[in-house]
Amino acid sequence: VTMAAIARHPDLASLAHAARAVGGPAIRNMATVGGNLFAPAPYGDFTVALLALDATVNIDDGELPIETFLAKRESNHAIITAVGFTFPAEGFRFLKVSRIKPKGVSVLSIAAVLEQAPDGTVSSARIALGCMADRPMRATAAEKALLGRTLTIDGIAPALAAAGDGTSPVTDPIASAWYRNEVLPVHLGRLLLG
Ligand SMILES: Cc1cc2nc3c(=O)[nH]c(=O)nc-3n(C[C@H](O)[C@H](O)[C@H](O)COP(=O)(O)OP(=O)(O)OC[C@H]3O[C@@H](n4cnc5c(N)ncnc54)[C@H](O)[C@@H]3O)c2cc1C
Structure with missing residues (x-):
């Protein structure tokens, strides 16, 4: 396909x-x-x-x-x-960050499936990262840090702080590993805040 x-x-x-x-x-x-x-x-x-x-x-x-x-x-x-896969009725988010738009190679990419309780707090989170290792990986620390939190600047702060846990990004002509780690929380924040 x-x-x-x-x-x-x-x-x-x-x-x-x-x-x-x-x-x-x-x-x-x-x-x-x-x-x-x-x-x-x-x-x-x-x-x-x-x-x-x-x-x-x-x-x-x-x-x-x-x-x-x-x-x-x-x-x-x-x-x-x-x-x-089962596609969730709502809560799927995807973001690709590239320097050349619309078809540049990724600086990084992020996908997330988020479920929220009626009070708006996150009841489950599955976050995947691209370019933050040699192959797509889960951001498990950020997922855990989101549970019970609201999708607000304060609510997502612990998840953004944990976003880089366990990553080992690639360095290539698009971006260095250092740069990818620096910008990951910025883009994850944008994805989570919608
Ligand atoms: C100019 C250019 C831009 C690109 N931009 C992007 C991009 O923005 N994002 C991106 O993700 N990728 C990009 N790619 C990489 C690539 O085109 C894609 O990742 C694409 O989805 C790979 O699929 P393919 O069918 O071409 O795989 P192939 O390159 O044909 O195969 C890759 C490997 O997978 C194996 N394989 C393929 N299908 C199967 C199967 N069904 N079962 C078992 N093994 C299999 C092959 O044997 C081979 O080892 C780009 C490539 C080029 C040339």
């Missing part, structure tokens, strides 16, 4: 902006979901969205949680035949 096919699929409208984050139109006509799962940083933007969505990856002999798949992807010698 190509990024172009996802971007134009009527049932996947909420994911279209994540698919459109991959390259320009010519790239999206060729770039597949399967290939994106293997893309090393600074690529793999769509996989960041799939990681936040807690997708499953189907290979010949079964189904793997995407996190398990990503951790061992070098040793995968099977063909991926499907990727599955």
Whole structure:
């Protein structure tokens, strides 16, 4: 399945902006979901969205949680035949940061699935980061720090302080590891505050 096919699929409208984050139109006509799962940083933007969505990856002999798949992807010698996920009714957010718009390579990308209680506090959070390691990773410390907090400047402050925990960003011609770590809380803050 190509990024172009996802971007134009009527049932996947909420994911279209994540698919459109991959390259320009010519790239999206060729770039597949399967290939994106293997893309090393600074690529793999769509996989960041799939990681936040807690997708499953189907290979010949079964189904793997995407996190398990990503951790061992070098040793995968099977063909991926499907990727599955349940799209939340609301609360999915995606952001790609690049220097050249609209089709530049990522400085970083962030996807999140947030659930809020009736009082507005966060009841569950799943946050995925791209370019903050050699492959998409979870921001588990930031996720924990968001629980029970409101999505306000004060409420998200502990999550932003923890955003860089466990990261080891790539350094490439787009950005240094230092720069990526410096700007991660800024962009995570923008994503969380909407
Ligand atoms: C100019 C340019 C711009 C780009 N911009 C972006 C960008 O902005 N964001 C981004 O994320 N990526 C970008 N890419 C990288 C790449 O195009 C995408 O990541 C794309 O989704 C990779 O998919 P593919 O089908 O091209 O994979 P391929 O490059 O064909 O394959 C990658 C690897 O995955 C394996 N593979 C592919 N499909 C399967 C499968 N179904 N089962 C098992 N193994 C499989 C292949 O064997 C190979 O080892 C860009 C590339 C170029 C050239």
